[in-house]
Amino acid sequence: MSAVILLLITGVGLGALYFLVASGLSLIYGLMGVLNFAHGSFLTLSGFLGWEVGRRVGDGSWAGLLIGMAVGVLVGAGSAALTELVFIRRLYNRHIEQVLVTVGLGLATVALFEGIWGSDPIQIKSPGWLSRTTEIAGVHIPNDRWLLIGAAVAVLLLIVLFLQKTSYGLIIRAGVENRTMVTALGIDVRRAFTIVFAIGGAAAGLGGVLASVYYGQVSAHQGTSLLIYAFIVTVIGGLGSLSGAAIAAVIVAVIQQFANYYFGAGDLAVVLLLAVVILVRPTGLMGKVKH
Amino acid sequence: MRTFLSSTTGMLAIGAVLVAVAAVLPLLNLSLPGILPGPTYSPGALSMLAYAFLISALALSYHLIFGIGGMLSFGHAMFFSAGAYGLGIALNLLAPTSIPDGAVFLLAIVLTLVVALAAGNLVGALALRVTGISFAMVTLAFAQAVNVMLRRDTAGLTGGEEGVTLEVAVVPDLLIGVQNARNVYWLALGILVLVYLACVWIEKSRLGHVVVASRENELRVTVLGLRPYTVRLFIFGAGAVFAAVAGMGFLLLQSTVTPRISTADFTLTLLVIVVLGGVGYRWGAIIGGIIYTLLDQRLASLASASWIADLPAVLRIPLSEPLFLLGMLFVLVVMFAPGGIVGLTHRATRRRDTVTERPEALADAGT
Numbered sequence: 001m002s003a004v005i006l007l008l009i010t011g012v013g014l015g016a017l018y019f020l021v022a023s024g025l026s027l028i029y030g031l032m033g034v035l036n037f038a039h040g041s042f043l044t045l046s047g048f049l050g051w052e053v054g055r056r057v058g059d060g061s062w063a064g065l066l067i068g069m070a071v072g073v074l075v076g077a078g079s080a081a082l083t084e085l086v087f088i089r090r091l092y093n094r095h096i097e098q099v100l101v102t103v104g105l106g107l108a109t110v111a112l113f114e115g116i117w118g119s120d121p122i123q124i125k126s127p128g129w130l131s132r133t134t135e136i137a138g139v140h141i142p143n144d145r146w147l148l149i150g151a152a153v154a155v156l157l158l159i160v161l162f163l164q165k166t167s168y169g170l171i172i173r174a175g176v177e178n179r180t181m182v183t184a185l186g187i188d189v190r191r192a193f194t195i196v197f198a199i200g201g202a203a204a205g206l207g208g209v210l211a212s213v214y215y216g217q218v219s220a221h222q223g224t225s226l227l228i229y230a231f232i233v234t235v236i237g238g239l240g241s242l243s244g245a246a247i248a249a250v251i252v253a254v255i256q257q258f259a260n261y262y263f264g265a266g267d268l269a270v271v272l273l274l275a276v277v278i279l280v281r282p283t284g285l286m287g288k289v290k291h
Numbered sequence: 292m293r294t295f296l297s298s299t300t301g302m303l304a305i306g307a308v309l310v311a312v313a314a315v316l317p318l319l320n321l322s323l324p325g326i327l328p329g330p331t332y333s334p335g336a337l338s339m340l341a342y343a344f345l346i347s348a349l350a351l352s353y354h355l356i357f358g359i360g361g362m363l364s365f366g367h368a369m370f371f372s373a374g375a376y377g378l379g380i381a382l383n384l385l386a387p388t389s390i391p392d393g394a395v396f397l398l399a400i401v402l403t404l405v406v407a408l409a410a411g412n413l414v415g416a417l418a419l420r421v422t423g424i425s426f427a428m429v430t431l432a433f434a435q436a437v438n439v440m441l442r443r444d445t446a447g448l449t450g451g452e453e454g455v456t457l458e459v460a461v462v463p464d465l466l467i468g469v470q471n472a473r474n475v476y477w478l479a480l481g482i483l484v485l486v487y488l489a490c491v492w493i494e495k496s497r498l499g500h501v502v503v504a505s506r507e508n509e510l511r512v513t514v515l516g517l518r519p520y521t522v523r524l525f526i527f528g529a530g531a532v533f534a535a536v537a538g539m540g541f542l543l544l545q546s547t548v549t550p551r552i553s554t555a556d557f558t559l560t561l562l563v564i565v566v567l568g569g570v571g572y573r574w575g576a577i578i579g580g581i582i583y584t585l586l587d588q589r590l591a592s593l594a595s596a597s598w599i600a601d602l603p604a605v606l607r608i609p610l611s612e613p614l615f616l617l618g619m620l621f622v623l624v625v626m627f628a629p630g631g632i633v634g635l636t637h638r639a640t641r642r643r644d645t646v647t648e649r650p651e652a653l654a655d656a657g658t
Binding site: 029033035037087090091096097099100101103104105106107108109110111112114115116224228231232234235239267268270271274275278279282284 | 363417418420421424425428429431432433435436439440555556559560562563566608609612613614615616617618619621622625626629
């Protein structure tokens, strides 16, 4: 029983990490029909820069981590907005080309990160509390999972608040439903594109710093490997659906943890789950957007 | 002259001449400094060219799926590794038998082809239930699963990170060793020609036309009473088998295969090749494959050049990463030259035609 609780909570923690990456992917796809292969690079870059700044402020201290997280959010948002402005915007409405450009950017930036920080993972220090455990119902839960879950819940709430309460949120929601109509009403939907990219990048940036805490290291390939799971989460949740991404992230991560523990085949279980979802419900759990 | 070159006989003649030139290269002593590592008869140059041919053949199989079928698959690497690993594993399993070596070799090839055909149809049947980006994701997920299985030494067959080594005892002697580099070169050239001809045949067939039609307007094809799903599945399966053929050649050339060729990055490389060459052009895939391989090799040696090592870090780091340069080149091609290399040459030649002669050509070039 204690193993089940442990797997459940660590699974939710991993799901929180997946959600941070997948939320941006899903929003961007929902509004623009672009599957962003450069998303992993936003994550990796934020992870590296957050670590570089954080260790100068205080290696392994809370101040260092919090400032690192802030830097990660800013770097993620900035690099994502820049990508949209420089590359994506010029290929307006040419979805395949947009995907291809992000593929090229993803390949090139990972190579660049390898050149700068080396291809081997760099071990990092984090505050002592994060590497200890908390006992809940007789189970020792690693503390960094709480940080992940808290961050993901905060991000989910912030994005939902933004989408529901602000005028830009309204434009974005309307754009996801019917972009042509929004444009026809005379609203410049392109600014919403940049904002959505920046929000997605910020979430991924936060995910990048937290991923380095979770794995205890930063590496040039961290983003790429997380990105594949985020893609799977996005498809299972339904492309374009934020709540779908949140639910699917938790389901995927929990199933992965259980399959890893009992059969040692977490990755295969995830792919199997994807296959079943595609067979039974090709639009994903909550997807309805068609581009 | 132009009309002859663009006629069917002319195309055949050009193709035959190119293949003949490529075929006699190992017998000549040509030096292309900066492009090839040595004279054309040397094993180093031959194995590099053979590698380029195999990558081109693989790119052609991807062209069939992406360029003709319009299916953006991110899992093509799994079929290439199915060929390479399949042949390696089959040879390892069949090796200690009393059957003659030649028969074992043939049996292993047939087995690998059957496995590739089955895998292609299975993955295709499932992935084609969805279209567009979801299709890309499903193929990516399957490729990822294959990659994980190969890296884990599943059932003690795939050898983990070390990969699988070619069991030379049952491979015909003609294909083994440095002194037989030119035989392997001819084999690679043969695979490329074979895959090319098969692609021509499929594209010219009625099925090929239906696939192109469903890429352009799926609804209309459905209304006409044809099934896009079935023809797409056929193209996907054919692409998988051709990729496996290239993979078998790869194993024979390299005599060892590692999980590297099953990664998502490897598939993305294929995408880069096809787009660099020009989406939808058969020649684009071939030219892209050859240019990519040469660039990849030469940029790596450029990276270790002394004048680069002396540059300040801001310039040195990007220049010493071949994948960074190729990735940025790819981005530029996508943004500014959507037809790739072949598309650019087409545009250049078409502009020279007079308007009265081929009025529709200018309209095409303008799009």
